[in-house]
Amino acid sequence: MLTSIVIITFNNLHKTINCIQSIRTFTSLPYEIIIVDNGSLDDTVPYLERLGGLTIIANKRNRGFAAGCNQGMKVAKGELLLLLNNDTIVSHRWLDNLRLTLESEPNVGIVGPKSNWVIPVQTVKPVYASEAEYHQFADAFNRHDPLKWREVTCLSGFCILFRRSLYKRIGEMDESFIYGVHEDTDYCYRTIRAGYKLLIAGDTFVHHEGNSGFKGGSLDMNAIAAYNRRTFLKKWGVDPDRLAYTCDELFLPENRGPAVKTSRLPGGILVKGAGDTIYYLERGRKRPIVPGDTFFCFGFRRERIITVPDNELSEIPDGLAIDYAGPFPAYFPRTFVAKDSGTGVYVVAHGIVIPIASYEDFIAMKFSADEIVQIPDAYFSGLHYGYGPGLEPDNACQEYELIDYKLYEAPGGGLYYSEGLELREIADERLFDCYKWSPERVMRLTEEQFAACRIGRPIERAAGEK
Template sequence: MLTSILVLTLNNLDQTMRCLHSIRTFTDSPYELIFVDNGSTDGTVTWLAQQPDVKLVANGSNRGFAAACNQAAAMASGDHVLLLNNDTIVSHRWLSVMLQCLHGDNRVGIVGPKSNFVLPMQKIPAPVGSEGEYHLFAQGFNRHNPALWQDIGALSGFCMLLRRSTWLALGGFDEAFGVGGYEDIDLGYRALKAGLFLRLAGDVIVYHEGNRSFDVNAIDIYAVAAANRRLFIRKWRFNPERLILNHDPAFLPDRYASPHPHHAPQAPQLPSGWYGLADNGCVYRIERGRKRPIHSYETFQRFSLSLERVGRCGNAILDGLPDGAPIDAANFPAGYPDVYIARDPGGGLYSVGYGIRNPFRDENAFRTLGLRFEETIPVAYEQIWSLGEGWPIQGNVWEEHELYDYLLYRGPDGGLYYSEGQRLRPIVWEATLARFGWSMDRAIHLPKPLFDRTPIGFPIA
């Protein structure tokens, strides 16, 4: 079986030469080489044109990472497509081990390796500070071992292997992502939605220099990433960090969770994210169909709760719910709510949701979301820093962040809505609010563009 290795170049001739040399030296499966150059001016095109084993496409300008990869894939004749950055070095058995991982299961859609510079769940703390150290480490590490494979929610496009039939079925990269950034997360998510797994080949490492094309070509990587992240949120309606920073099994095929942005609700359900009072005076937090008892009065106070936020639902609702893990201030992070606002000892504010912290950069963003300082939960520095850090919340929060879960909104149509799982659930009767501890005067006015593109969920009666 032939693998088409697709490499994108934009200047960095020395890196391209090192990458090509390592491919020729260490690739132990049949392959073809296709290079696409995006407007290099350092002699890269001339040098590549002299290589007898390279198919070359020379673009006169930078068409962007996604478009260039699509160009290369259109020329591929192999059974597999492997995308590879030119600032990489490969080593012993790298391709054969990745191919074994891909063919370990017919439902594996995309495979990626471990690396020194990569998304957090693919990163390995290996002693590979130099090319020699990398090859020495890889010689013992790159060996077939299915026990090290893992299914995750995102894979980096710096080195990505898939069947050509899968690439064609998914339609390649979305070229709207332009220069580069998040097109790989987008492709992986489309594979997940198609019922395919993203598999980390934990038994192979590929060295990655990282961001060299951005640095050498004076491209503002932060600005490009920010724009493409906004594009991802508009397209899929949730923060990409939920795929990148956290292992959420509900994103994997054949898993279901509600409320969840990956899943449309199957039937009307009791809302999540509120506090209820039982007839015996016990307070619970209701999350994803379970009731989590507040461990103690100390926890109630530390979590800045008040009786005004506790719904008078009684046993009629709570008795029908199974018990969940207690809400316990002494048990971080498992004893904390799935969504809350944290305050560090220095007064820094963070939105914490589903194991990820997003720092607030300004008070305006905090107030725009309708959040209140007096309801923040104090956390120690070591606690908040132990969570994966997502993108800061700033500027136009309606474009920079997913729709905030578990808040009451006033739509442009005048209706009341509750946000849950990146959907808006209409409130049928205002009398319903007291049952869940909600107050109409806390409803946040939702901008019409965001309202128009947000799915409407089952009503709450």
């Protein structure tokens, strides 16, 4: 079975040469190499044309990683597709082991190796100081061992192997992600939502220098990462860094299988059936609230609980429990108001920390004191910072975020409820009574903010409510 190896290049010819030489030296299975050059200014294209044995696509400009991969996959002949960075060096049994991992089960979607420069869950600390030592290390490391495989929520796109059938099912890479950050996260996320697994081949190691495409040009990696992260958030309502850097299996049940449809009921509300369990609705799932202090720690109020028929409650898929004593952030709501050990108050939304600069801003955002949740300072260290009313961004990595579970009025009229970075229309004002919302908590959107928002499914009345 042929494997089509797609390599995107942008300058750094010497690294591309090393990569190709390592493939030709250490690959025993049938393969082809497809080079997509993104407008290199060095001698990359002429040299590779002289080298021979390659399919070369030469772009006149840098079209980005996603577009380059799409070009390569379109001309690929293999039943297996492998995307490989040009600043990698492969070694003994690398492709053999990756294929064994991929072909272990029909529902394995994408596999990737361990490396020295990659997201934390795939990282192995290098114990070599030269290329010769690396190959010695890899010869010992790359021994087939399924016990070292691990299912995760994301794989780094520096080296990923998947079947052509997956490519046909979920489509091309999303070219709205510019240059080279989070388009791999998006592809992995789409794979999970289609019902497939992502596996780390923990018995395979590939050397990776890392970020060479940025080092070889004048691209601003921080600005690109910020833009692409915002693109992912707007598309999925999920923080891609949470998937890539947490890689916690606790998130897999929420993301596995067909996309969770937005419930006709709004998120951010408390519901119960005939039993005693109280649920918090969030992104189309019902999350049971662990009995005890959790209910009050998160500022929930019993007068805001809505009783719904058991048959309607049973139709809402289950989610992870809400538990103040559980692991952070998996067992916490996706959006809440947090306080540190000092005087800082923040909105934590989708893994983003939005500082609230003043009491006036707190009031403008329509929060109340009983919503504030005290959390350990250590929890803040793994989150990313955005900005809210009254604050300006310090750098390109900070973006304005639409806060979940807030009531908004559009510039031309019309009421909306925010959920998953979408606005859900409130067509009937009687829904305010149904869901115990207060008109005093409605905020006004600017035309620019409203134009940037996606419009989601309208909110409907809960069964049994008049």
